[in-house]
Amino acid sequence: MKIIDFDTQLRLQSYLDGELDPAQAKEMAELLAKDSQAHLLLQELKATSVLLSGNEPALRVPESREFYWSKIARAIAHEMAPAPHERRRDPISWLGWLVPVSAAGLVVLMLSVGGQFGSGPHPRAGTSAEAPEIDSPLDDTSVMSFHSATEGMTVVWISSY
């Protein structure tokens, strides 16, 4: 029995996958009409493709939601914690907060009648505005921290090298 050359086999696959241009697709359709081997090969490729697309193995994470998340949260906190040399307050960086905080205060003042200045908008839970400030005098430790409003916890993990 004549074996289809490899190039044609690959083009059959491309025909199945819709990767041929119209002229090439027409050529392949003509081949399929007269070559039973090509036709059978196409059927095999198609059946395999159909079988796979409907039956991808369904896997579940083999860890509890909390434990799986805890490692992610620690890594995020570690990425977010500034390096020790950056923790000293830079007076210029605070100027960036001055305009939005002042604008918010002004809007609030305009809206209220006979009221007093409050403490300003409450920061969103979980952002760095509620994360603790941390100093680490020891060089051989690193720290990861974050705040969870849902759990009502601020968590600081201290690692030793």
Added chain:
Amino acid sequence: MSKVPDKSTANDETLVADSQKGDLEAFEELVARHRDKIYARAFSLMRNEDDALDLSQEAWVKGWQRLSQFQGDSSFVTWMTRIVINLCLDELRKQKRHRLESIEQMEEEVGGVERQMPVVVVNPTENLERAEVRQKIDWALGQLSAAHRTALILHEFEELEYKQIAKVMGCSIGTVMSRLFYARRRMAALMTGQKREE
């Protein structure tokens, strides 16, 4: 304790928008919702539970860091899947560097044998429950090499075109076609219980 809205009823778009504003609870809900899919993709590529756990978690961390880049052109889970796929492929490349050249050569030769294999009738679902079919597919995927499995997964499960697969895998379209062809024929043989000729 302050009351925080229940995130479990929010849709993905809302959770993504909240996460982009720094809401870690919203991001945690996204992780809880989609962690199985991301883990499954990592496991399908790596075939190792520890690697899949590490890489899927790394993908979530990267997702958090790059949230501002998510524009909504695709669904959030599709975007996350791309991140985990790239991480897995990077890891596979690192692992590949440590493998012996002879194994690579053997795999290429094996690809040549498949060109001459007789066609099989693929009907492995006969007398099998769907769960058993999935188990068999999972087993068969594990018999493929990383390169062949990756091409198959990206095409059949991620529905990428050849040129997209070539870009992700860092190879030519011709290589993608060869790997995909080999993987499909090998899967057909494995699913029908045909032994590969050596």
Added chain:
Amino acid sequence: MNYRIAVPILICLCWLEMVLESAGAQTGELRLKAQLIWATDDDKPKDKQLKEVDAELTNKLRRFYKWKNYWEVSCRETGPVTSNSQKHRLSPKCETELKKIDDSTVEVKLYGEGKLVKTIRQPIKLLLRGEFLVLGGDDKEKYDDAWFVVFSLAKP
């Protein structure tokens, strides 16, 4: 209803509530509880002085950390936290020092074997809300165990 009167009054009331809440945080006493906790997957140890941590805190710790069991090694009530530093010994190797930096911030220093390990500044309002401040690290003496120092509002 005349909305032109009602709306500003409502806004005023909301502001008053916020002001009073923050005023309470600024002038009220802050009394804390500090617990030294040992986390392990081992079964209950023979040391009878160890107590099981209460269910609420155990469940919270389990949400974040992998250990199965949490045992309270010691617990201290701090008395009112003031602008003067106060040290509290939780174990022969573990001490904390508390100080009110200003009306909205408390400074917590953690000492291990006499050496300052960490200084943390925590917003007081979080503690007044009933939230926990949890410091933790690996147990150097027992592989795969951990220690925690948990600060919370002391019950009156």
